[in-house]
Amino acid sequence: MFDLSVYDPWKPDCKQPYGAVTSGTQVRFALRPLSQEGFSRVRLIARFEFWENRVREVDMTWRSRTLGRDLFEGSLFTEGYVGLIWYHFSLEGLDGRTETSPVYQLTVYDGTERVPDWFGQGMCYQIFPDRFRRTELPDPAGMVGGRWVHENWEDLPQFEPNEHGEVRNRDFFGGSLKGVEEKLDYLRDLGVSTIYFCPIFEAAENHRYGTGDYSRIDPMLGTNEDFSRLCSEAHKRGMRVMLDGVFNHTGFVSRYFNGDGSYPDVGAYQSTDSPYSSWFHFQQWPHKYDSWWGIYSLSAVNEHDPSYRRFMFGGPDSVVRRWLRAGADGWRLDVADELPDDFVEGVRAAVRAEKPNAAVIGEVWEDGTTKIAYGVRRKHLLGGHLDGLMNYPFRNAAISFLLGGDAQNFYREMEQLRENYPPFAFYSSMNSLGTHDTLRILTLLGVGSDKMDETKGWRSRFVMTPEQRELGLRRLKVGAVLLFAFPGAPTVYYGDEAGMEGFEDPFNRRGYPWGKENQDLIQWFSKLGKLRKRNPCLRKGTIEYIQAEGHVLAFTRRLGRDMVLAAMNAGDEEAILTLDWMGAVDLLSGKNWRNRDGALRLRLPPCSGTLLFRLRL
Secondary structure: OOOOOOOOOOOOOOEEOOOOEEOOOEEEEEEOOEHHHOEEEEEEEEEEOOOOOEEEEEEEEEEEEEOOEEEEEEEEEOOOOOEEEEEEEEEEEOOOOEEEOOOEEEEEEOOOOOOOOHHHHOEEEEEOHHHOOOOOOOOOOOOOOOOEEOOOOOOOOOOOOOOOOOOOOOEEOOOOHHHHHHOHHHHHHHOEEEEEEOOOEEEOOOOOOOEEEEEEEOOOOOOHHHHHHHHHHHHHOOOEEEEEEOOOEEEOOOOOOOOOOOOOOOOOOOOOOOOOHHHOOEEEOOOEEOEHHHOOOEEEOOOOOHHHHHHHHOOOOOHHHHHHHOOOOEEEEOOHHHOOHHHHHHHHHHHHHHOOOOEEEEOOOOOOOOOEEOOEEOOOOOOOOOOEEEEHHHHHHHHHHHOOOOHHHHHHHHHHHHHHOOHHHHOOOEEEOOOOOOOOHHHHHHHOOOOOOOOHHHHHHOOOOHHHHHHHHHHHHHHHHHHHHOOOEEEEEOOHHHOOOOOOOOOOOOOOOOOOOOHHHHHHHHHHHHHHHHOHHHHHOEEEEEEEEOOEEEEEEEEOOEEEEEEEEOOOOOEEEEEOOOEEEEOOOOOEEEOOOOOEEEEEOOOEEEEEEEEOO
16 A cells, blocks of 8 residues: 555655755654545654664654545654664554555765865766876886886787786876876866876876875876876866775785885785784785785775874875875775775865865765675765765666666666765766776667677677667767766766777777767767856756656756756657746757747657756746
């Protein structure tokens, strides 16, 4: 009997306020069972998970009977509590019959601190530094890692294992910070407001996720001074810079572990008397040690170690604060759910102390409010920890819709996220269609799957047919409209706007195709980026769904009296959307629409998307 007509937590006449609430809020609930069911008593039963699962019961008061339904109302106080509340309703009849509702989630967060809101408003551009742009062919002599450099920028990255079964990731292409600096005007014209770099500190591998020295920019990328100059030039163009904080592990080749002796320091691998020895855990020193997901080159760090914490965030000269002073405007925390909550809290406190308006975004692949890692419910979004998360749930739902899924599923998955997330986190989400850890979005949309049933060699050689590429481009344009219209930061992985292809890592990490870009696609992304920058509705407006059914997804972003409609048709047939608007301007084409017969009929061609600004005539 329990359906949305009885209780729907997304509806204001059932629950107020909507979604997550700040601690101290009184939350009001209303339940409307059918009168013929004969329920005489309704109880709200709430379990406060972060208060050692304390349970509170509230008898809901019968208020009225309307249209064959009884109305029961009750309130729950959240004073002094921060965490998740799991609640359900118990309904009892005079005959002793009992019904129980599903269990619902209520997120209660600490809303006392102001959270920077700039990240979620603008376009973010993710750069894999070795592959974006090089200014000259670098000489790797003397650099750690035994690296070598591809002379041909268009080479395929090395992916085949060596005789030991290892893919060492020691092949470089020579992208640099100066190369990025040369293209700052291109990024500005694209509409970018935040540049997010994958790791840029010295490291043996081309991905640089096994940090060798946190105090030094990798010499192939440039110098510390080059980084500060880049930040200064980005700031002049209205752009901020976000760094990748890889604090869960260091490199086997590093100043701290020093597994191959590349550094003059005495590392933990070389002596138990090393000042870094307590940073790592050895089952059998020195050859058996904890590493990230068993990858020997990524030595796992003990984040509880006091000296490691001091090094990372414990004072003015800590890693976190030093690079903010050097020009960075925020940190993205790699594998944030593998860092202890109090470690993340320490990073956040250091960031706020050094640069109060800097942002801290975390890598979490699921709903960040319900994430459990190492048996612990994480506090990522409860205040005092992270300002936002990478929004992989958005990516998954968007791709499903673009590949022919029901728009209703996108709506339900995103509304569930909006209900669970505090507003600051929902509107600061890092939304993307592709990252360095996923297939190139054009390939996925054109081919329709990851082709993991084929060999890796087959995937390395694969090039889409003209038909697949055309389909991928049409779908990507629709996806870009969704990406730039949705709350949160539209994040573009370098080269996706240029039409780059490729399956998984490392095929998604080829060199940017300078001189061979898909200019039509770049213009599309640029137009969307500029619209996002100019239109406050798209940056800060509330969201309301107009239609989410079949292949049609439409929602509005409203700010004050202004409203923008985002409408997408992912199907193969034309769709018609009827709006009770007096008129509208198509922001992508400039075309004017007028209401002639009491309703504005919007024609959506197959596989298309548009943005309409409502006219008030």
